[in-house]
Amino acid sequence: MATKKMEPKKYGKKAKIPSDIDHFFLLIMSIIIFFMQCGFAFMEAGAVRSKNTVNILIKNWLDMCIGAVVYWAFGFGLTFGTDQGRFIGTTYFFFHEMADYKFSKWFFQFVFAATAATLVSGSLAERCNFYAYLVYSVMITGFIYPVIAHWAWHPEGWLNINGFHDFAGSAVVHLTGAVCALVGCVLMGPRIGRFDRKGQPVSMPGHSVPLSALGGLILVFGFFACNGTKQGSISNPGDGVAIATAIVNTALGTSVAGLSTLLLNKTGLVPGTGHHFSFLLTMKGSLTGTVAMCAGCNIYPTWAAFVVGAIAGPLYLLSNWLLLKLKIDDPLDAIPVHGAGGLWGTLAVHFFKKDGIFVTGSSAAATGLAWNVIGLIAIISWTGILSFIMFYTLKKVKMLRVEASMEFSGMDILKHGESAYPAAAWVEQQYMKEEIQIPGTPRMPRQDSADTNITSVGAREEVSRKTSTLSLSTQNGLPPHMSFSRSASYNNPHEMFPSESKLFTGMTQLAGNIAVNIDVNGLSMDCEPRPKPSAQS
Numbered sequence: 459m460a461t462k463k464m465e466p467k468k469y470g471k472k473a474k475i476p477s478d479i480d481h482f483f484l485l486i487m488s489i490i491i492f493f494m495q496c497g498f499a500f501m502e503a504g505a506v507r508s509k510n511t512v513n514i515l516i517k518n519w520l521d522m523c524i525g526a527v528v529y530w531a532f533g534f535g536l537t538f539g540t541d542q543g544r545f546i547g548t549t550y551f552f553f554h555e556m557a558d559y560k561f562s563k564w565f566f567q568f569v570f571a572a573t574a575a576t577l578v579s580g581s582l583a584e585r586c587n588f589y590a591y592l593v594y595s596v597m598i599t600g601f602i603y604p605v606i607a608h609w610a611w612h613p614e615g616w617l618n619i620n621g622f623h624d625f626a627g628s629a630v631v632h633l634t635g636a637v638c639a640l641v642g643c644v645l646m647g648p649r650i651g652r653f654d655r656k657g658q659p660v661s662m663p664g665h666s667v668p669l670s671a672l673g674g675l676i677l678v679f680g681f682f683a684c685n686g687t688k689q690g691s692i693s694n695p696g697d698g699v700a701i702a703t704a705i706v707n708t709a710l711g712t713s714v715a716g717l718s719t720l721l722l723n724k725t726g727l728v729p730g731t732g733h734h735f736s737f738l739l740t741m742k743g744s745l746t747g748t749v750a751m752c753a754g755c756n757i758y759p760t761w762a763a764f765v766v767g768a769i770a771g772p773l774y775l776l777s778n779w780l781l782l783k784l785k786i787d788d789p790l791d792a793i794p795v796h797g798a799g800g801l802w803g804t805l806a807v808h809f810f811k812k813d814g815i816f817v818t819g820s821s822a823a824a825t826g827l828a829w830n831v832i833g834l835i836a837i838i839s840w841t842g843i844l845s846f847i848m849f850y851t852l853k854k855v856k857m858l859r860v861e862a863s864m865e866f867s868g869m870d871i872l873k874h875g876e877s878a879y880p881a882a883a884w885v886e887q888q889y890m891k892e893e894i895q896i897p898g899t900p901r902m903p904r905q906d907s908a909d910t911n912i913t914s915v916g917a918r919e920e921v922s923r924k925t926s927t928l929s930l931s932t933q934n935g936l937p938p939h940m941s942f943s944r945s946a947s948y949n950n951p952h953e954m955f956p957s958e959s960k961l962f963t964g965m966t967q968l969a970g971n972i973a974v975n976i977d978v979n980g981l982s983m984d985c986e987p988r989p990k991p992s993a994q995s
Contacts, residue, residue: 480691481562487687488566494573494680495522501673502580503878505664505790509868510584511878517579517591524592525572528600533571534564536604537612544616547608566687567607570631574603577635580790582642585649585865588873590852594845598638602844606630606837621826622833625704626688628753628803629834634841636797639788641845646859648787650866659782664789667738674741678712681748685755700756707755708748711767715747716740718771728772730779739775742791746774749799754807762810766803773798804830 476484499518503511531552538560539547550556553564575598579591609617610630624630652662664670685708686701720740723731731739747767755763777794786793808827809815815823852858860869870877 475559476562476691477693479693481559483692484562484566484687484690487683488562488569490683491566491569491680491687492522494569494677494684495576497673497676497680498573498576498580499673500669500676502583502790504666504669504671504673505580506583507662507868508665508879509870511665512870512874512876513588513868514579514583515878516874517595518576520591521572521576521579521595524595525575525599526568528596529564529568529571529604532600533604534567536601537567537607538563541608541612541614544614544619545608546605547612563690570607570627570684571599571603574631574635574638575599577632577792577796578639578642581639581788581792582646583789584869585646585859586642587852587857587860588869590849590858593852593857594638594642594848597844597848598635602638602841603631603634606634606840609836610833617829617833617836621829623757623807623826623830624753624804624833625756626685626752628749628751628800629837631800632749632752632796633800633804633834633837636793636795636800637838637841638845640786640793640797641842642849643786643788643793645846645849645853648785649789650862652787653785657785662789670738671741674745677745678748681712681752682708685752689756703758704755707758707760707763708751710760710763711751711755711770712744712748714764714767715750715770715774716744718768719743719746719774722772722775728775728779730782731775739778742778742795743771743774746770746795746799749796750803750806752800753803754811757807757811759810759812762814766806766810769806770799770802773802801834804834 495518498521499515502514502518506514535550536547539549539551542548550560575595578594578598579586582591607630609615610622610624612618649662652660654660682705685704689697689701689704691697692701720735720743722728723736723739724733725731726733747770750766750770751758751763754766758766774791774794777798778791781788781793788794805827807814807830808823811817811823813820813823815827849858860873864872
């Protein structure tokens, strides 16, 4: 049976079908926004230890897979379907009776929905059960987030009609994800060893700062598209200026938030900060400013974007310190970034907008502020209650957290059968030589076949000197104490840790008085009692 095409009543806040140029704009920009998933993947992979890299990467990939299916089946209908009681949508499930012109809008909203679930996976990294991830990913993308988006962004949603303003998701997307992550972190508890017996935090750094840095830059790149595209069209008069305003304010807020974080961390004025120019804190402070910009970037004058971003930096530092005081373990700092940033950004809108409280003192701005506060309370309550029910149930059925042994060993091999950095991939032919270096024996220079024709003693010494120098310095690009052999296994611990090798070799000889004979070609080892020294010796 042919699908019935329903004529639109509204598209967002406009009562017209988008033009082809609007479709093109929405789709291309949404593809750029989707690139933020790569940013989250890089940042989360860099922030965890190497033994859990594959585990966090598969979750980022499944955010796309699960998000697309669930948002097609239920999420979009709950968000933008026919309104029921100004609370929830009731049509468009599985695209039933949905017009084709809404496809571009679905794709744009899908990338928003996937972001909310991604925030949670980072906060619960390195100890969350994989089945728990599947459950909360479906719940957030398919129910928790869509209902909130209906309230705030559907033309007939109860928050939208009363003046609640969250242009690009400071509260709707980011605060929602942060509250869900906070509840999950509290019920799941910190990673083993994250806090000592006195409750003091123990450093547990991620394995790659460069990966996190690349992820952060990609996220800022995506945020520019995200905040600009929320305009929804490009063909109407004034659309270009509105989009430029949102992007310029986002750039300013992001930049000044990073600077304020950098300087405050250096001065040590904020509790818990060190006297360093920290890159990771600066990056996360910048992202906090970016999140704060989402709510009002389309209606701020540039000076307001500067002020809102400048305040976002210290708010990140304070909230990060508070989490550690409360013994809440968030490997990604997603709760301070998206929680503090989302909360502050939503509150700041009606203070700093062009006709806001600080500019005009109007009663309309005060009313808008009141509704933004009501919206924040509603979003926190809705997300917090549903998240508690979900995570508490998972905890009771022992599906929330992995076993301690798996947490110690890492989940990559045990859970996924793959390693992000497999040992077998580290065999480098370019570093290998034919000879083998036995600990405790002098290095013998390689003798080429051409050397056998050299009869002069001086010439031989010259060749030996040059060959030895080459072997000790630059031949393989390795330090003098390291060498490799095709006939020996790679990752030889004696060569990786020469000082420790000498220590344990000496201890073994003293303890057992054993002589060790190594057959290089056959890679075999024979042990026999060391003969006692003669009386004459």
